[in-house]
Amino acid sequence: MPELVEGVVVSLIAGYYDVETPAGLVRTRAKGAFRKTKEKPQVGDRVKVKLDEQGLAYLVSILPRKNRIGRPAVANVSHVLLVISAVEPDFSVQLLDRFLTFFSWQGVQVTIYLSKSDLLGEEKLKEVKDQLAYYQQIGYPVYLDRAKLAEELPGKIGPEDIWTLAGQSGAGKSTLLNFIKEDAQQETGAISTSLNRGKHTTRKVTLFKLGEGFLADTPGFSSIDLTPIKLTDLASYFREFKALSSGCKFRGCQHLHEPKCAVKDALKKGKIAQFRYDDYLAMRTEIEEGRIPEYLK
Structure with a gap:
Protein backbone atom coordinates (compact mmCIF):
# COMPACT_ATOMS: atom_id res chain seq x y z
CA MET A 1 0.00 0.00 0.00
CA LEU A 63 0.04 22.52 0.27
CA PRO A 64 -1.14 26.17 0.23
CA ARG A 65 1.72 28.71 0.25
CA LYS A 66 1.80 31.83 2.40
CA ASN A 67 4.27 33.56 0.07
CA ARG A 68 6.87 33.06 -2.66
CA ILE A 69 9.90 35.36 -2.69
CA GLY A 70 12.85 35.84 -5.03
CA ARG A 71 14.29 34.42 -8.25
CA PRO A 72 14.91 31.51 -7.87
CA ALA A 73 12.10 31.47 -5.37
CA VAL A 74 11.76 30.36 -1.77
CA ALA A 75 8.24 29.57 -0.61
CA ASN A 76 6.71 30.05 2.83
CA VAL A 77 9.38 32.44 4.08
CA SER A 78 8.70 33.50 7.68
CA HIS A 79 11.75 35.71 8.25
CA VAL A 80 14.61 37.28 6.29
CA LEU A 81 18.18 37.56 7.56
CA LEU A 82 19.25 40.60 5.56
CA VAL A 83 23.01 40.83 5.02
CA ILE A 84 24.15 44.38 4.30
CA SER A 85 27.81 44.94 3.52
CA ALA A 86 29.89 47.65 5.20
CA VAL A 87 32.26 47.77 2.21
CA GLU A 88 32.69 46.02 -1.15
CA PRO A 89 29.81 46.72 -1.89
CA ASP A 90 29.67 49.93 0.15
CA PHE A 91 27.05 50.41 2.87
CA SER A 92 23.94 52.20 1.61
CA VAL A 93 20.86 53.22 3.60
CA GLN A 94 19.05 53.64 0.27
CA LEU A 95 19.60 49.97 -0.55
CA LEU A 96 18.76 48.93 3.01
CA ASP A 97 15.48 50.84 2.86
CA ARG A 98 14.61 49.23 -0.47
CA PHE A 99 15.03 45.76 1.02
CA LEU A 100 13.08 46.64 4.17
CA THR A 101 10.23 48.16 2.16
CA PHE A 102 10.09 45.20 -0.22
CA PHE A 103 9.96 42.62 2.57
CA SER A 104 7.44 44.68 4.55
CA TRP A 105 5.27 44.65 1.42
CA GLN A 106 5.68 40.86 1.31
CA GLY A 107 4.65 40.60 4.98
CA VAL A 108 7.97 39.12 6.11
CA GLN A 109 9.92 40.09 9.24
CA VAL A 110 13.57 41.15 8.84
CA THR A 111 16.70 40.90 10.97
CA ILE A 112 19.69 42.99 9.79
CA TYR A 113 23.33 41.84 9.86
CA LEU A 114 26.19 44.18 8.91
CA SER A 115 28.97 42.19 7.25
CA LYS A 116 32.63 43.21 6.76
CA SER A 117 32.49 45.83 9.51
CA ASP A 118 36.09 44.97 10.40
CA LEU A 119 37.16 46.49 7.06
CA LEU A 120 35.82 49.96 7.94
CA GLY A 121 37.87 52.72 9.53
CA GLU A 122 36.84 53.88 12.99
CA GLU A 123 35.18 57.12 11.84
CA LYS A 124 33.20 55.51 9.02
CA LEU A 125 32.18 52.59 11.24
CA LYS A 126 30.78 55.01 13.83
CA GLU A 127 28.72 56.69 11.08
CA VAL A 128 27.30 53.35 9.93
CA LYS A 129 26.59 52.25 13.52
CA ASP A 130 24.73 55.51 14.18
CA GLN A 131 22.56 54.91 11.12
CA LEU A 132 21.87 51.30 12.11
CA ALA A 133 20.98 52.43 15.64
CA TYR A 134 18.01 54.23 14.09
CA TYR A 135 16.75 50.94 12.62
CA GLN A 136 17.08 49.29 16.03
CA GLN A 137 15.12 52.18 17.51
CA ILE A 138 12.19 51.59 15.13
CA GLY A 139 12.14 47.87 15.91
CA TYR A 140 14.51 46.00 13.59
CA PRO A 141 16.92 43.54 15.25
CA VAL A 142 20.47 44.50 14.17
CA TYR A 143 23.65 42.43 14.52
CA LEU A 144 27.22 43.57 13.95
CA ASP A 145 28.84 40.63 15.74
CA ARG A 146 28.85 37.46 13.63
CA ALA A 147 29.60 35.19 16.61
CA LYS A 148 26.67 36.59 18.60
CA LEU A 149 24.36 36.11 15.62
CA ALA A 150 25.53 32.51 15.13
CA GLU A 151 24.94 31.80 18.83
CA GLU A 152 21.45 33.31 19.02
CA LEU A 153 19.99 32.51 15.59
CA PRO A 154 19.19 28.77 16.06
CA GLY A 155 17.04 29.59 19.09
CA LYS A 156 14.95 32.02 17.03
CA ILE A 157 14.02 29.52 14.30
CA GLY A 158 10.92 27.54 15.26
CA PRO A 159 9.58 24.25 13.85
CA GLU A 160 7.37 25.94 11.21
CA ASP A 161 9.92 28.60 10.30
CA ILE A 162 11.83 29.11 7.07
CA TRP A 163 14.38 31.90 7.31
CA THR A 164 16.19 33.02 4.19
CA LEU A 165 19.37 34.97 3.66
CA ALA A 166 19.01 38.02 1.45
CA GLY A 167 21.16 40.94 0.38
CA GLN A 168 23.07 42.21 -2.61
CA SER A 169 25.60 39.98 -4.35
CA GLY A 170 28.98 39.98 -2.65
CA ALA A 171 27.61 41.05 0.75
CA GLY A 172 28.83 37.80 2.33
CA LYS A 173 25.69 35.69 2.67
CA SER A 174 27.37 32.37 1.88
CA THR A 175 30.35 33.25 4.09
CA LEU A 176 27.94 33.94 6.94
CA LEU A 177 26.07 30.69 6.31
CA ASN A 178 29.32 28.71 6.36
CA PHE A 179 30.15 30.29 9.73
CA ILE A 180 26.71 29.64 11.22
CA LYS A 181 26.47 26.11 9.82
CA GLU A 182 29.89 24.64 9.06
CA ASP A 183 28.55 21.67 7.08
CA ALA A 184 26.83 23.99 4.56
CA GLN A 185 30.07 24.32 2.53
CA GLN A 186 28.69 27.07 0.29
CA GLU A 187 31.00 28.49 -2.38
CA THR A 188 32.14 32.08 -1.84
CA GLY A 189 33.42 34.51 -4.44
CA ALA A 190 35.46 37.63 -5.05
CA ILE A 191 34.21 41.16 -5.57
CA SER A 192 34.34 42.99 -8.88
CA THR A 193 35.94 46.27 -7.79
CA SER A 194 35.04 47.96 -11.07
CA LEU A 195 31.32 47.31 -10.52
CA ASN A 196 31.40 47.44 -6.70
CA ARG A 197 29.33 44.29 -6.62
CA GLY A 198 29.92 40.62 -6.04
CA LYS A 199 29.81 37.69 -8.37
CA HIS A 200 26.88 35.34 -7.83
CA THR A 201 28.38 32.27 -6.18
CA THR A 202 25.09 30.72 -5.03
CA ARG A 203 23.33 29.39 -8.14
CA LYS A 204 20.49 27.48 -6.53
CA VAL A 205 18.34 27.64 -3.42
CA THR A 206 18.97 25.16 -0.63
CA LEU A 207 17.35 24.87 2.79
CA PHE A 208 19.66 23.94 5.65
CA LYS A 209 18.36 22.58 8.95
CA LEU A 210 18.91 25.15 11.70
CA GLY A 211 17.24 25.35 15.08
CA GLU A 212 13.86 23.68 14.72
CA GLY A 213 13.35 24.91 11.16
CA PHE A 214 15.38 25.92 8.10
CA LEU A 215 17.71 28.62 6.81
CA ALA A 216 17.95 29.17 3.04
CA ASP A 217 20.88 30.47 1.04
CA THR A 218 19.86 32.14 -2.23
CA PRO A 219 21.50 33.93 -5.15
CA GLY A 220 21.94 37.62 -4.40
CA PHE A 221 19.39 40.23 -5.39
CA SER A 222 20.81 42.39 -8.17
CA SER A 223 17.82 44.74 -7.91
CA ILE A 224 14.46 45.00 -6.20
CA ASP A 225 11.44 46.17 -8.14
CA LEU A 226 9.15 48.31 -5.99
CA THR A 227 6.96 49.50 -8.86
CA PRO A 228 4.17 46.93 -8.22
CA ILE A 229 3.56 48.49 -4.79
CA LYS A 230 0.40 50.60 -4.65
CA LEU A 231 1.48 54.21 -4.19
CA THR A 232 -1.08 54.94 -1.47
CA ASP A 233 0.14 51.90 0.51
CA LEU A 234 3.86 52.75 0.44
CA ALA A 235 3.89 54.76 3.69
CA SER A 236 2.45 51.81 5.61
CA TYR A 237 5.60 49.79 4.82
CA PHE A 238 7.71 52.33 6.74
CA ARG A 239 7.05 51.08 10.24
CA GLU A 240 7.72 54.38 12.05
CA PHE A 241 5.36 56.18 9.62
CA LYS A 242 2.68 53.58 10.21
CA ALA A 243 3.01 53.89 13.99
CA LEU A 244 2.47 57.66 13.82
CA SER A 245 -0.18 57.80 11.08
CA SER A 246 -3.12 57.52 13.48
CA GLY A 247 -2.11 60.97 14.72
CA CYS A 248 -2.47 62.54 11.26
CA LYS A 249 -5.48 64.78 10.65
CA PHE A 250 -6.45 63.00 7.46
CA ARG A 251 -7.05 59.30 7.11
CA GLY A 252 -4.78 57.92 4.38
CA CYS A 253 -2.35 60.81 4.82
CA GLN A 254 0.61 60.44 2.47
CA HIS A 255 2.86 62.64 4.66
CA LEU A 256 3.63 65.09 1.88
CA HIS A 257 1.94 68.50 2.12
CA GLU A 258 -1.11 67.62 4.21
CA PRO A 259 -1.80 69.83 7.27
CA LYS A 260 -1.40 68.43 10.79
CA CYS A 261 0.65 65.44 9.64
CA ALA A 262 2.14 63.53 12.58
CA VAL A 263 4.92 62.09 10.42
CA LYS A 264 6.06 65.51 9.11
CA ASP A 265 5.87 66.84 12.67
CA ALA A 266 8.09 63.99 13.93
CA LEU A 267 10.49 64.65 11.04
CA LYS A 268 10.83 68.32 12.05
CA LYS A 269 11.55 67.27 15.64
CA GLY A 270 14.24 64.81 14.53
CA LYS A 271 12.28 61.75 15.67
CA ILE A 272 12.25 60.42 12.09
CA ALA A 273 15.58 60.27 10.26
CA GLN A 274 15.79 62.62 7.28
CA PHE A 275 17.42 59.90 5.17
CA ARG A 276 14.42 57.62 5.73
CA TYR A 277 11.98 60.30 4.64
CA ASP A 278 14.13 61.13 1.61
CA ASP A 279 14.13 57.46 0.62
CA TYR A 280 10.36 57.39 1.00
CA LEU A 281 10.05 60.31 -1.43
CA ALA A 282 12.46 58.65 -3.89
CA MET A 283 10.41 55.44 -3.82
CA ARG A 284 7.21 57.39 -4.45
CA THR A 285 8.81 58.88 -7.56
CA GLU A 286 9.95 55.44 -8.70
CA ILE A 287 6.45 53.98 -8.30
CA GLU A 288 4.82 56.98 -10.00
CA GLU A 289 7.18 56.68 -12.98
CA GLY A 290 6.86 52.89 -13.03
CA ARG A 291 10.57 52.16 -13.45
CA ILE A 292 13.61 51.22 -11.39
CA PRO A 293 16.19 54.04 -11.22
CA GLU A 294 19.07 53.64 -13.68
CA TYR A 295 21.72 53.57 -10.94
CA LEU A 296 20.15 50.42 -9.49
CA LYS A 297 20.07 48.43 -12.73
Missing part, protein backbone atom coordinates in the same frame (compact mmCIF):
# COMPACT_ATOMS: atom_id res chain seq x y z
CA PRO A 2 1.56 3.34 -1.01
CA GLU A 3 2.26 5.62 1.94
CA LEU A 4 1.53 9.35 1.89
CA VAL A 5 3.78 11.62 3.96
CA GLU A 6 4.19 15.38 4.32
CA GLY A 7 7.49 17.20 4.10
CA VAL A 8 9.34 20.35 3.00
CA VAL A 9 11.19 20.73 -0.34
CA VAL A 10 14.79 21.56 0.63
CA SER A 11 16.44 21.57 -2.82
CA LEU A 12 15.85 21.06 -6.55
CA ILE A 13 18.45 19.04 -8.46
CA ALA A 14 18.18 18.21 -12.17
CA GLY A 15 14.44 17.58 -12.10
CA TYR A 16 14.47 15.87 -8.68
CA TYR A 17 13.05 17.32 -5.48
CA ASP A 18 14.72 16.57 -2.17
CA VAL A 19 12.05 16.56 0.53
CA GLU A 20 12.71 16.58 4.28
CA THR A 21 10.11 14.30 5.91
CA PRO A 22 9.65 12.96 9.46
CA ALA A 23 11.29 9.75 8.17
CA GLY A 24 14.31 11.62 6.78
CA LEU A 25 15.37 13.06 3.42
CA VAL A 26 13.57 11.63 0.38
CA ARG A 27 14.48 12.29 -3.27
CA THR A 28 11.33 12.53 -5.38
CA ARG A 29 10.04 13.16 -8.87
CA ALA A 30 7.02 15.41 -9.42
CA LYS A 31 3.86 13.84 -10.83
CA GLY A 32 3.10 14.64 -14.46
CA ALA A 33 -0.10 16.38 -13.37
CA PHE A 34 2.00 19.40 -12.37
CA ARG A 35 2.92 19.96 -16.03
CA LYS A 36 -0.74 20.13 -16.99
CA THR A 37 -1.54 22.71 -14.32
CA LYS A 38 1.77 24.57 -14.98
CA GLU A 39 2.37 24.35 -11.26
CA LYS A 40 5.98 23.93 -10.17
CA PRO A 41 7.10 22.98 -6.66
CA GLN A 42 9.55 25.46 -5.11
CA VAL A 43 12.12 25.15 -2.35
CA GLY A 44 10.25 25.79 0.89
CA ASP A 45 6.98 24.30 -0.33
CA ARG A 46 5.20 22.01 2.09
CA VAL A 47 4.24 19.00 0.01
CA LYS A 48 2.77 15.52 0.09
CA VAL A 49 4.93 12.64 -1.11
CA LYS A 50 3.78 9.15 -2.05
CA LEU A 51 6.16 6.30 -1.25
CA ASP A 52 5.46 2.99 -3.02
CA GLU A 53 6.51 -0.62 -2.35
CA GLN A 54 9.48 -0.36 -4.75
CA GLY A 55 10.98 2.47 -2.71
CA LEU A 56 10.14 5.09 -5.34
CA ALA A 57 8.85 8.48 -4.21
CA TYR A 58 6.60 10.91 -6.04
CA LEU A 59 5.66 14.45 -5.09
CA VAL A 60 1.89 14.45 -5.54
CA SER A 61 0.61 17.77 -4.14
CA ILE A 62 1.66 21.18 -2.88
